[in-house]
Amino acid sequence: MSGNNEIVAGFDIEKDDSLKIRLQKIDSVKGCLVLYLTGYIDTYNSNLFQKRVNKAIESGYTRLIFHCGSLNYVSSTGIGSFTAFLKTVKPRGGNLVLLEIQPKVYEVFQLLGFSQFFNIKDNLDEAVAFFESEGETKSSDIFPKIFRCPICSKKLKATKAGRFRCSECKTILAIDNTGQVFLG
Structure with missing residues (x-):
């Protein structure tokens, strides 16, 4: 090392x-x-x-x-x-x-x-x-964004910033204008 x-x-x-x-x-x-x-x-x-x-x-x-x-x-x-x-x-x-x-x-x-x-x-x-x-970062460069749910790892796609629910585990997620994913 x-x-x-x-x-x-x-x-x-x-x-x-x-x-x-x-x-x-x-x-x-x-x-x-x-x-x-x-x-x-x-x-x-x-x-x-x-x-x-x-x-x-x-x-x-x-x-x-x-x-x-x-x-x-x-x-x-x-x-x-x-x-x-x-x-x-x-x-x-x-x-x-x-x-x-x-x-x-x-x-x-x-x-x-x-x-x-x-x-x-x-x-x-x-x-x-x-x-x-x-x-x-420009919004047009970020969306659509494909990412994994931080809870169940299901692949998800966001077309714009906002709040939505994971289709697999139903966790509420939020995505901001920079493409950062947060819980709730």
Whole structure:
């Protein structure tokens, strides 16, 4: 994992086997970094998680993509970490995207009411495109938008911004003019 230290100096000085993080720089977007998370985030390892990610932010990475496909569990403390990152990068012109969130992890975000604050995308291409087009989005470029229901993963299509119900699980969803999907 020496590659992490080449991207962010000293990133792997402190490690915890309960949460492994692999970094990937996105060259096409200034200050963009993918963090592949494997394991879990809870009260015991969230401080180290925050220290490591803040090291990346201090190195100039303010557009963060958290790949959560191998993240098995996130406690409320872990969600607090993501919220802290968002508060840190927003004033610096950055943002945060979460990818491939496991249903049980997404449920924690949803139960705590945080799912609407985060940009959640289906894959890395969508996340990179989000950052590439940030600030220059036109409604005609976004719609019709095909996306997956954050609850049941059914493929859905929105022709315009507004509120509607998932045809599969009946969850009420909202989609804004930028194409962001939220619950309710």
